Amino acid sequence: MNTDPIADFLTRVRNAIRAKHRVVEIPASNIKKEITKVLFDKGFIQNYKFDETGPQGTIKIALKYNPTTKQPAIVDLQRVSRPGLRQYTGATSMPRILNGLGVAIVSTSKGVMTDKEARTLNVGGEVLCYVY
Incomplete structure (x- = not known):
C-alpha cells in the first residue's frame, strides 16, 4: 500500500x-x-x-524532450503538500514558481488547476506540487 x-x-x-x-x-x-x-x-x-x-x-x-539538445521539458517536480503536512493557500497568496516560468498545481473546489488559473478564478486550495 x-x-x-x-x-x-x-x-x-x-x-x-x-x-x-x-x-x-x-x-x-x-x-x-x-x-x-x-x-x-x-x-x-x-x-x-x-x-x-x-x-x-x-x-x-x-x-517531452528537446529534439536537438535532448533536454527534458520538465526540469524538476517538487511535492509541496503531503499527508503529514498539508499546504493550503488562498487566491491572493498563491505561489509563483520561477517568476511565472513554472507552475504550481493546485487542488481547488473547482478542480485541479494551475496557480495562474486559480488566481484568475479567485479560488484557493491545496498546493499539490511545483513543476518547472
Whole structure:
C-alpha cells in the first residue's frame, strides 16, 4: 500500500526523465489523471493515454524532450503538500514558481488547476506540487 500516491506519481516521472525514458507507466487514480491533464495542457509532457484494463488502470505518459539538445521539458517536480503536512493557500497568496516560468498545481473546489488559473478564478486550495 502506498501512503502518498501523488508523491509516487511525481517520483516515477522524475526517475523516467533522469533515465531518459520516452514513456512512463503509472497506476491510475482520478487525482493523477487530473495532474496528467494539467501537465499536458501546459506543455510539460508530449502525450498521455488512460488504460482502463485491470482493477485500477494505468496512465501512460510520453515524456517531452528537446529534439536537438535532448533536454527534458520538465526540469524538476517538487511535492509541496503531503499527508503529514498539508499546504493550503488562498487566491491572493498563491505561489509563483520561477517568476511565472513554472507552475504550481493546485487542488481547488473547482478542480485541479494551475496557480495562474486559480488566481484568475479567485479560488484557493491545496498546493499539490511545483513543476518547472
